[in-house]
Structures are given as C-alpha cells and as structure tokens.
Amino acid sequence: MRLQNTFGRSLVAVRNWPVFTDVVIGACGLAIFLGMIRMGTYWLASPMPAATISHSVRALPLYAFYSIVRIGIAYLFSLVFAVAYGYIAAYNPRVEAWMIAVLDILQSIPVLSFLPGVMLAMMALVPGHQLGIELGSILLIFTGQVWNMAFSFYSSLKSIPREMIEAARIYRYSAWQRFWQLEMPFAAIGLIWNSIVSVAGGWFFLIACEMFPLGNRFFRLPGLGSYLQTAASADPVDMHALLWGLAVLVLIIVATDQLLWRPLIAWSDKFKFEQVESATRVTSPLLAIFHRSSTLLRLPARLWVSLDERVCKELSAQQSHRAMRPLDDDRVSNGRMLQVGLGIFGALLAIWGGTAALHLLHGVTRGDLRLLLLGAAATFLRVNAALALAAAWTVPVGVMIGFNPRLARILQPVTQVVASVPATALFPVLLVGLTRLGGGLGVGSIALMLLGTQWYILFNVIAGAMAIPSDLKEAAALYRFTRWQRWRTLILPGIFPYLITGLVTASGGAWNASIVAEYFHIGDQTLQTLGLGAQISAATDSGRFAILLLATVLMALMVVTVNRLVWRRLYRLAETRYKLEG
Amino acid sequence: MPDTTSMMPQANSVPGPIIRAEKIEKYYAQPSQNRIQVIAPTDLSIVPGEIVALLGPSGSGKSTMLRMLSGLSRPSAGQVYWHERSIAGAAANVSIVFQSFALFPWLTVLENVEAPLRARGLPAATRRERSLKMLDTVGLDGFEAAYPKELSGGMRQRVGFARALVVEPEVLFMDEPFSALDVLTAENLRSELLELWTKKTMPTQAVFLVTHNIEEAVLLADRIIVLGRNPGHIRTDFKVQLAQPRDRKSEPFTQLVDYIYKVLTRPDVAPAEAPEQSGRPAVRDQRQMRYQMLPHARPGGVAGLLELLVDKGGREDIYRLADDLTFEIDDLLPIVDAAQLLGFLKVEEGDAAITERGAEFANSEILRQKELFREAAEASVLLLRQIRRTLVSKSDHTVPEDFFLDMLDEQFSEDECQRQMETAVTWGRYAELFDFDAGRRRFVLPDAVEEEAGTRDEAGQ
Known part of the structure; x- marks a missing residue:
C-alpha cells in the first residue's frame, strides 16, 4: 500500500x-x-x-x-x-x-x-x-x-x-x-x-x-x-x-x-x-x-472495507466455519425452535384476537350487518367499474405508445411523473371540480379510484406492446390481417400477461383507495356514499371499532377471494399459454 | 491468525486415500413406502497423485456422486471420510470447477479469485499477491479488473480454475468443466490443465473429473470409473496406463475408447475384460420395474438415425456414428436406446444394426412412418399403451396428466417423472395416439380419432 x-x-x-x-x-x-x-x-x-x-x-x-x-x-x-x-x-x-x-x-x-x-x-x-x-x-x-x-x-x-x-x-x-x-x-x-x-x-x-x-x-x-x-x-x-x-x-x-x-x-x-453485456x-x-468525484465516496467506502475485513477475519477463525456443512443439512437442522416458537406465538395471538373480536362484535346489530354487505357489494361493483374503465382507455393508448418507439421515448417519462403523483393528493382537487359540476360521490368515487389505479395498467400495457416481437408484427402486416384479426390474434394475446399483472395491481390499489374515495370531508360537510370504504372511514371517525373490524375483515376476505378465484387463474393461464418465449 | 499450513500439500506425510467413500448411497424418500434410489451403495476412494474421471450416461448420478465426495451433499446412507475422519466435521480442503463457471458477475476477475481467500480470513495483501500469481499461472495476466461478462467462455472458465486453485486444494473437483465451451477452446484448456498437472505447477494432490466425453476421460485420466444407471452404480473402474502426452490416433488409445463405448452402449451386459479392471459390480436392480424408462429422444431423431443407418448399409459402429454426426455420445445414446426400444435396431458389440421393421420405417414416407411408429410404440411402451387405452375407454375421452404422473412417481424421481411425461407426450403426438392440452394439463383424443373411438373400443377389448 x-x-x-x-x-x-x-x-x-x-x-x-x-x-x-x-x-x-x-x-x-x-x-x-x-x-x-x-x-x-x-x-x-x-x-x-x-x-x-x-x-x-x-x-x-x-x-x-x-x-x-x-x-x-x-x-x-x-x-x-x-x-x-x-x-x-x-x-x-x-x-x-x-x-x-x-x-x-x-x-x-x-x-x-x-x-x-x-x-x-x-x-x-x-x-x-x-x-x-x-x-x-x-x-x-x-x-x-x-x-x-x-x-x-x-x-x-x-x-x-x-x-x-x-x-x-x-x-x-x-x-x-x-x-x-x-x-x-x-x-x-x-x-x-x-x-x-x-x-x-x-x-x-x-x-x-x-x-x-x-x-x-x-x-x-x-x-x-x-x-x-x-x-x-x-x-x-x-x-x-x-x-x-x-x-x-x-x-x-x-x-x-x-x-x-x-x-x-x-x-x-x-x-x-447475465453472461453477456446488454446493449440498453x-x-x-x-x-x-x-x-x-471519488473522494465523496472514499471515506464511507474505506470504513466499510475495514469493517468487512474485520468481520471476515473474525468469522474465519471459528472452527465451525472451517468445516463445511453439507447443503442437505440446511433443510433439516434449521428452524425447529423457530417453528415451535412461531407456532405458539401464532396460536396465542389467534386465541387472543378471536376472543377480543367476539367481545367487540357484541354491539353489532343485524341492520349494521345488512348495511355492510350492501356496502361491500356497492364497492365491489365500483372497483370493477373503475378497472373496466381504466382498461378501456389504457389498452388502446398503451398499445399505440408501445408500438411507436419514438412516442414511447417522449411519453414514458412524462406519464411516469404524472402517475407517481399520489392519487390522494389529487382527490381534493378532483372533488372540488366534481361538486361544482354537481356529480355525486357515488359516481365521483369511481373517478377517484380510476385516478389512483389506471397507471399500473397503462405501464404494463406499454411494456407488453413493446415486448411483442417485431417479426410477429411484420407477419401480421404481410398477411393483411384485418384490424380485428390483428387485435384478436396478435395484440391481445401478446399483452395478456402484462395486462393481468397491471389489473391485479390496480385491483388491490382500487380496494385500498375506496376507503379514501367514498368518504370525504370538504369544508364543514362530509361527503359520503354507500360503500365498504365509506363504512371503514365512518367507523374510524366515530370510533365504532366493531364495525371497523367487521368491515376490514370483509374487505380483506373479498380481496383474497377475488385473488384466488380470478386473478391467480388468469395468471396461470398467462404463464402457460400466452407466454412469449424469448 | 488463520492456520495457513493446513492449506499446504501434505503428500508425503499422509499415506492412504485423501477421500474414501464407504457404502455411500443416495435416495429420495417417497410419501408411499417406496423410495427412489439415485445411487446404489458404492465404495470409492481418491488417492494422491491421480486424475480420476467419472463417466456415465445422463441420469447415472455423476454430479450427485461428485457432490457427496466433496462434502457438499450428505449421502443418504454410508460415510465419506477425509483422511479417515468423517468429512462432515473435517476442514476438507477441496475446490470445485463448475460447468456453468458459477462466477459472481458483479465482482471483477480479481475479486472473484480473492473471495475464497477472504472467506479464510487472509489479510488483503496476501490475498492479492496469491490471486495475482494464480491469475498469471492460468494465463489471465492483465484481466484482473475485467468483469466476467466481458470475457469469452474460455477465459471465464480460466477464472473458474484460478478461483479453485488459489486455495491450494488437496482435491480439485471438476463437474463437466469443458462442456459449456466450444471444441477448440475446450481442447486448449484441457492441454493446459494437463501441463499444470504434470509439471506440478498446480498445488493439488488429486483431481476428480466428471465428464460425459469419453475421449476427454481417456486423454486426461489415470483412472476411469464408468457409472451405470437405475440406480447409479459402478460398472467398471480401471487404470489407464498410457503415457502422457497421449496420442488420440494411437492404437491403444482408440482401443480404450472403443472399450468404454461398448460398456456404455450395453447397459444390460456386465462389462467384459478391462485392462487392470477392479470393478465391483454393486448393481442392485432389485425393484421390479413396471414402466420402462423412456429415453429422451424425439421421433424425428429416431427417423434421422435410421435413415443414416440405411445409407451406411444397415450396420455401423456407434462410436463412428457419433463422430459422423459430430454428436456427443451422451446425445446419441438416447436416440439409439429409443430405436432399440421400438424394435427398429439392435445393438451388437458396440455396433448398431437396423432391423427389418427399422428398414421399412426408414424407407417409408411420413404417413406410413407414423403408422409404423404407432404400432411399435403401442406394442412396446407400457405408458403410451395405458394412456391410449384410458382415453379410448373414458366417455369424454380426456384424462388429466396427474393421473399418470401419480403412477410414474412410484418409480421415478419428480424431475424424471416430468421428463418421462414430456417424452411420452412427444411420442404420442407424433404417433397420433393422443393429443395433449398443455393449458389444462390433460390428455385428449385427437378429433379425427374420436368418432371412430367407439368402434375401436369394442375391437380393443
């Protein structure tokens, strides 16, 4: 040195x-x-x-x-x-x-x-x-x-x-x-x-x-x-x-x-x-x-190296380190204690949570329950309406951007910034506009969910359209596919896996957004519509924890069920049938 | 202070084997009481001063054997000893050169080579000095700062060698180290390795090489072990006494290669005389096999091989065939096996001889070929026959894949089941015995056959 x-x-x-x-x-x-x-x-x-x-x-x-x-x-x-x-x-x-x-x-x-x-x-x-x-x-x-x-x-x-x-x-x-x-x-x-x-x-x-x-x-x-x-x-x-x-x-x-x-x-x-250096x-x-300006990084780097050296040296001196453990042993010897511990902890937690929840649920009336289920249905419809609307505009636009590299280069950074502005920040602005136009929150909340979730779909569709190999596009042009044929046989199957990924993310986002979107304080008044999200917000406001708990469990259940029944299957379909091998 | 003396060669002080395996075997327990035996109980030792080559067809557990001997993997039963102490507790000083190189792409060449020394707690200056020296030895002087992805395949494997040798291992394990490289590069690296070994530039007592390339084994090894499969076992184990450097064209060399080919192509016959043979036929084929193991070959490959054989007059040395096709024997053998299974050819004395039906197959046009293939497959392959029968007899003419997988997994490992199924699907599709819906993972009868299925059904019963 x-x-x-x-x-x-x-x-x-x-x-x-x-x-x-x-x-x-x-x-x-x-x-x-x-x-x-x-x-x-x-x-x-x-x-x-x-x-x-x-x-x-x-x-x-x-x-x-x-x-x-x-x-x-x-x-x-x-x-x-x-x-x-x-x-x-x-x-x-x-x-x-x-x-x-x-x-x-x-x-x-x-x-x-x-x-x-x-x-x-x-x-x-x-x-x-x-x-x-x-x-x-x-x-x-x-x-x-x-x-x-x-x-x-x-x-x-x-x-x-x-x-x-x-x-x-x-x-x-x-x-x-x-x-x-x-x-x-x-x-x-x-x-x-x-x-x-x-x-x-x-x-x-x-x-x-x-x-x-x-x-x-x-x-x-x-x-x-x-x-x-x-x-x-x-x-x-x-x-x-x-x-x-x-x-x-x-x-x-x-x-x-x-x-x-x-x-x-x-x-x-x-x-x-990767084994070869990529071009992009x-x-x-x-x-x-x-x-x-390597000096900027030099001090932390030096500190790190000396720490690393010391730890390596310390560890290498231990006898247990010098003998090699077979890889198969990792599977057996590890985690026994951890599992038992976690099991006990989980069981205690479940028991405690269960009794506390039951205790809490005493005050819930049948009317409350009916309202909750109705709200769940309303929110379910709203979430899906928002997804459908989002897909309706993002698919054509995303494909157009994805097929046109020049356009993509210009628009992608712009949309990325627009998309990363949190929807919650825009809600107040949008709501002010909506109330002036006289729209109710029932429809307005769909617009709010849309605002929060459409970007996931858009980005994925763009990525999907860009991933369609150009020889397939050329083949479609060569054989004079009609527009309908082109969409049905090339574009939609091509973007399918990406579209599903976008929709899954968007659906999760929309459920979460419903809590903010269906219930809103503006000025002195509270805007609210029938929905599970509104009930969660209202229960928070009024401190009705029983309702809050029920509504939360209900929402989680719905999200998990929809994931299991719909999205996971579509995912598998996308992975098996619609995967474009590189 | 780390004990550096333990890394020094200890040839003279320690007699006897460096590594000795005693009745090691590997099996995977199945939910049912059956277990899948990958390697039958085997004895094997690695002694100082030897290059040992382990040959065998794919599926004979060569890599598993290497991992058990190196201490990476624990045998299901039996013991591996390192200088007569259990390897699990011993600070065994071994290295592995991997087929895929297994270099860390985010570390430079030098950092890659230094990493094992760092794990041993050597100070930075010593690390650097030893790594640079080793890089120099393998001919990578000047590439210290490069990243692996900037190098060619051969260069990358040189880094792999440098990393393995820098710890001065007593035994150097190599898992098909040249098979990811092109022919010329591989040849070059092989001779350089041999030079390091014979000149003792390499601080290593013994080399254990897993390969499927027969010539490579004969070229390098002092001792060759040939494994058989189902389950893996040693078929023959003999010393090679040709002097280095060896001449590929010399008579003893080609004779030895020929001998090994014969052993490999006739799995059912106990190997005949071998020069200095000391093989222990620890074969254990105790389980009654219900399903024959389908060789992973495509029907197109079978057809191609048969057509080539017809051109050659109906009979040809398998070794020559591989040479003509510039195939590795490992790639050719499944095709030969498949043709043999279907009764299209016979293997005699290392020669492939076409049968009457094989000749008819080779000389027919495509539709007739499919017909012949179908007959042969239905007659001789149990799995295909079962799938077909089940499909025909079911009213909706469809069966899930899992149904057959469940039957196969009594006999094969999980991966092998999948491969068996893939091969069955390829063959069945070609023969138009059935079709397979990959989306729903179900077998179905092809539309054309579905209508006539009813009548066939009656005929078939």
Whole structure:
C-alpha cells in the first residue's frame, strides 16, 4: 500500500474539483445537521395531536421536510424488515409456507383500517411526546410499503442458481460474506424496482394519514398531506395553497426520481445476472458525477472495507466455519425452535384476537350487518367499474405508445411523473371540480379510484406492446390481417400477461383507495356514499371499532377471494399459454 | 491468525486415500413406502497423485456422486471420510470447477479469485499477491479488473480454475468443466490443465473429473470409473496406463475408447475384460420395474438415425456414428436406446444394426412412418399403451396428466417423472395416439380419432 493512501487528508491538497462542489457539499452537511436538530426537538416536544396548519407558501418547505422524513424512516424500516423477513422465509423450510401465506394475506388487508388502532397503540407506547403520534403514521406508511419488497427479496433468494450457492459453500463463505457477495447483489435489482413502487405507495398513504378524526379527537400532523387537505377543506377552498402544495409534491417526486432512483438503477446495472453485456442501459448524469468525484465516496467506502475485513477475519477463525456443512443439512437442522416458537406465538395471538373480536362484535346489530354487505357489494361493483374503465382507455393508448418507439421515448417519462403523483393528493382537487359540476360521490368515487389505479395498467400495457416481437408484427402486416384479426390474434394475446399483472395491481390499489374515495370531508360537510370504504372511514371517525373490524375483515376476505378465484387463474393461464418465449 | 499450513500439500506425510467413500448411497424418500434410489451403495476412494474421471450416461448420478465426495451433499446412507475422519466435521480442503463457471458477475476477475481467500480470513495483501500469481499461472495476466461478462467462455472458465486453485486444494473437483465451451477452446484448456498437472505447477494432490466425453476421460485420466444407471452404480473402474502426452490416433488409445463405448452402449451386459479392471459390480436392480424408462429422444431423431443407418448399409459402429454426426455420445445414446426400444435396431458389440421393421420405417414416407411408429410404440411402451387405452375407454375421452404422473412417481424421481411425461407426450403426438392440452394439463383424443373411438373400443377389448 502506498503511503499517500493511508492518510485520507493528504489527498485534499490535490484539488481536482471546483470550489462550487465544496460549497454545495458543505451546505448539504449543514442542512442535514440543522434538520436533525429540528426533527429531534419536534419529536421530543409534548404531543399536539392537532397541529394548526398555516396556508402560507413559506411554511411549505418545513411541511415537505417533515413528510419526507416520515416517508424516509418508514422506507428504511421497510427495507430492514423486508430483508429480514425474506431471509428467514427463504432459509427455513419449516416456516416458509406459513410466512408466505401471512405475507399474501397482509398485503390484501386495507392498510388504512389499521389507522385508529396503530395510532392509539403508539401514543400509549410513547406517552408524553410527539414521537408517539409520529411513529403511528410512520408505521402506517411502513405497512403500505413493506410487503412487495419482502416478496421481491424472498423470490430473489429462491432463484439464486444452484451452482452459485454451491460455490459459496465449497469456498466456505461465512453468512456475512454470502450475504454481501451473493444474496444482496443478486436481489438488488428487484429490491430497487420494488422500492420505487413502494415509495410511490408511501406517498399515497402519507397524504391520507397525516390528518384524520378518530372518535371525538382530531389528529393533524404538520406535513404536506395536512397542508393539501386543509387547503381543500377550507371554506372557500384555498385554490392558491392547493396548487402550491401540489407543485411542491410534484417537485419532490421528480427530484427523487432524478436524484435517487435513476442513479440507483444505473448503478445496479452491474448486478444484472447475465453472461453477456446488454446493449440498453439506463444512464444517470448524477451517478457519473459521483464516480468522478471519488473522494465523496472514499471515506464511507474505506470504513466499510475495514469493517468487512474485520468481520471476515473474525468469522474465519471459528472452527465451525472451517468445516463445511453439507447443503442437505440446511433443510433439516434449521428452524425447529423457530417453528415451535412461531407456532405458539401464532396460536396465542389467534386465541387472543378471536376472543377480543367476539367481545367487540357484541354491539353489532343485524341492520349494521345488512348495511355492510350492501356496502361491500356497492364497492365491489365500483372497483370493477373503475378497472373496466381504466382498461378501456389504457389498452388502446398503451398499445399505440408501445408500438411507436419514438412516442414511447417522449411519453414514458412524462406519464411516469404524472402517475407517481399520489392519487390522494389529487382527490381534493378532483372533488372540488366534481361538486361544482354537481356529480355525486357515488359516481365521483369511481373517478377517484380510476385516478389512483389506471397507471399500473397503462405501464404494463406499454411494456407488453413493446415486448411483442417485431417479426410477429411484420407477419401480421404481410398477411393483411384485418384490424380485428390483428387485435384478436396478435395484440391481445401478446399483452395478456402484462395486462393481468397491471389489473391485479390496480385491483388491490382500487380496494385500498375506496376507503379514501367514498368518504370525504370538504369544508364543514362530509361527503359520503354507500360503500365498504365509506363504512371503514365512518367507523374510524366515530370510533365504532366493531364495525371497523367487521368491515376490514370483509374487505380483506373479498380481496383474497377475488385473488384466488380470478386473478391467480388468469395468471396461470398467462404463464402457460400466452407466454412469449424469448 | 488463520492456520495457513493446513492449506499446504501434505503428500508425503499422509499415506492412504485423501477421500474414501464407504457404502455411500443416495435416495429420495417417497410419501408411499417406496423410495427412489439415485445411487446404489458404492465404495470409492481418491488417492494422491491421480486424475480420476467419472463417466456415465445422463441420469447415472455423476454430479450427485461428485457432490457427496466433496462434502457438499450428505449421502443418504454410508460415510465419506477425509483422511479417515468423517468429512462432515473435517476442514476438507477441496475446490470445485463448475460447468456453468458459477462466477459472481458483479465482482471483477480479481475479486472473484480473492473471495475464497477472504472467506479464510487472509489479510488483503496476501490475498492479492496469491490471486495475482494464480491469475498469471492460468494465463489471465492483465484481466484482473475485467468483469466476467466481458470475457469469452474460455477465459471465464480460466477464472473458474484460478478461483479453485488459489486455495491450494488437496482435491480439485471438476463437474463437466469443458462442456459449456466450444471444441477448440475446450481442447486448449484441457492441454493446459494437463501441463499444470504434470509439471506440478498446480498445488493439488488429486483431481476428480466428471465428464460425459469419453475421449476427454481417456486423454486426461489415470483412472476411469464408468457409472451405470437405475440406480447409479459402478460398472467398471480401471487404470489407464498410457503415457502422457497421449496420442488420440494411437492404437491403444482408440482401443480404450472403443472399450468404454461398448460398456456404455450395453447397459444390460456386465462389462467384459478391462485392462487392470477392479470393478465391483454393486448393481442392485432389485425393484421390479413396471414402466420402462423412456429415453429422451424425439421421433424425428429416431427417423434421422435410421435413415443414416440405411445409407451406411444397415450396420455401423456407434462410436463412428457419433463422430459422423459430430454428436456427443451422451446425445446419441438416447436416440439409439429409443430405436432399440421400438424394435427398429439392435445393438451388437458396440455396433448398431437396423432391423427389418427399422428398414421399412426408414424407407417409408411420413404417413406410413407414423403408422409404423404407432404400432411399435403401442406394442412396446407400457405408458403410451395405458394412456391410449384410458382415453379410448373414458366417455369424454380426456384424462388429466396427474393421473399418470401419480403412477410414474412410484418409480421415478419428480424431475424424471416430468421428463418421462414430456417424452411420452412427444411420442404420442407424433404417433397420433393422443393429443395433449398443455393449458389444462390433460390428455385428449385427437378429433379425427374420436368418432371412430367407439368402434375401436369394442375391437380393443
């Protein structure tokens, strides 16, 4: 090793970057420091459930900051949880099936139903500080983000090629080295793409759960979501503030895309598990800058290397590490205790939950039940109407964009930004318009669901249309297929798997959106229509936990049933019959 | 401080085998009391100073054997000893070179080679020094910073070799290391490997090579073990006493190759004399097989082989046939097996001889060929006959695939069941015995046959 490398500071003398960068980096550091102080004092202050929200534009940066911190912390929790959950599920065959079933059910339960329970629990857990309420909202965002990430990490682990695992074993990789050199790199791409989806989902819930009534109390956390909602429900509507709020939101989303996701995607290219280098790559100017100013990354990199070295050395010294365990043993010896523990825990939880639920359900009348079932039917129809409407416009438009590479190149980034604006943020604007037009919320809620879910379908259709091989298109042209024939024999079968994926995602989103879409405070009045989502929201408002529980279970049941009966079958069909082999 | 002395060769201090397997076998338990035997109880040892080649048809458990011997996989019964201690607890110093290379695409060449040393806790400077030296040895000087995907297949396998050798293994295992490479590259790498071995540049005591290429085995090995299948067992185990470097054209070389071909093509006959043979016929074919194992060949392949045979005058050495077709013997054997099963040819003394019906088949046009194929298949393949009968006798003329899978899985492993079913579907479709609806996973009678099914049904009973 050369001397110059041993002292990080000696490098500073060789200036190869402009002063400007220094200033920017310094400012960033200062901002982070101040931000931490700000956040700390806010968290440790005594709780103020209903913060007053200023409509001034100058207050916006601070609100945006609070919201971003919430999302960021929730995302970090999600990441850690997803990795841990996926890891345990993938390597403990005894609990694997259970853990995956739990994941499947959890992701079909409407997150917003948990709002009151989680809030009350968190406030009890951290009494006397604002942190309690904050943790509540962070936990809600977390539950909206985490499941697909856990799924992604789990399925990545399961798809590592056998010979790679054998190589890691024969060369005595420790669990640590295997994690960083095999498992994490292999899962990285899936994790990054799912993080993008998750964070977009996080904004959706953030805006819904920063401000809400609960029984006779009213919660309002300082943040972008509260800002937008108070602006919309002011009387008269504060259009000026609403538009400013939206503008800031879009700015944040575009910035995240450019400053975080694109560099990450470009960087993760090296983790592609391929034997030949592919031609198309995502580029990121920011990543290029990072690569050029290597000093920026040097300190953390050096810290990491020294930690890694130490851990590797420590682990290699253990005798248990030097003898190789046969691969078959993983299946047997692991997880016995874990399974028993989980089994007992699960049983206790089920017993406790069952008795508590039964106790709670005493107060439910037959009338309530009838109303709930009616609402479920209404919401079911609404969700499907929204899906049908969405498919009706996105399929032709998506195919048109997908078949035209030039158009796709121009439109894709634009639609991506439009799509990532959370639907909950647009609801107030749309509602204001709808009420002025005189439309009721019964129809209006369909429009709201549409707003939240159509993009999933659009993107998937575009991807599907682009994936149709051009020789098939040429064949269709050569044999003079009629337009109808072309759609029936080429386009629809070609996009089918993608369309199904889009519809599944959209259907889940629509059910969740119904909670926000069917019930709305505007000004002093409450707009509401018959529906399961409205009943969940209303029960939250009035603190009727029995109804809330029943409605939630009902909704989860419907989502799971529809998934099992319809979507899973269509999925299988798509995978067997309509798969275009590459 | 990691103990580096354990990685040093210990040839002189330790006599006897490095690895010794005692009655190792592998089976998979089935829900029913049956179990699927992959490898019958087998004894085998690896001694210092030898290159051992393990040959065998696909499905004979070559790779499973390698994994059990290297300690990667635990035998279902029996023991593997590493210097006479159980390998499971011993710090066995072995490496594997994989068929797919199994390099980490996100690590550079150097990082890939360094990774095993890092696992052993060596300091960075030592790691780097040893890795660079090894890369130099395998001829990859200057490629340290490249990523595997930037390299050609041959170069990538060189990285695989460097990674395997850098830990100075006592036994180097190789699982078909050259079969993913083109012929020239493979030849080149083989001779370089041999050079490293004979000049003792390679810090390795013994090499265990799994291959399906007979010439490769004869070219490299000091000892050859041939496995048979159903279940895997050692058919013959003999020493090769040709001096290195070996000449492919020499008489002893071709004789040896011919001998191995004969052993491989006549699975039912105990191998005759072998030079220095010490084989233990531990064959255990105790279970009564209901279903014959369908060789995974396509009807088109069978037709092609028969037509070629007719051109050659009806009889030809199988080894020559493979050569003419530039087929690996592993790819040709299933086709020969299939033709034999259907009664289209006979195997005698390593020669394939066409039968009368085979000749008729080869000389017919396509529709007649299908007819002949159908007759032969229905007569000699139990599974096809059963599927057909069941379809004809059921009123809706359709049966789910699972129905037959359930019967097969008493006898074959899960993967093999799937392959058997695939082959049955290919054959049945070609012979127009039945059709298969892949979406619903059901067998159906073809439309044309469905109407006449009623009458046939009566005739068939």
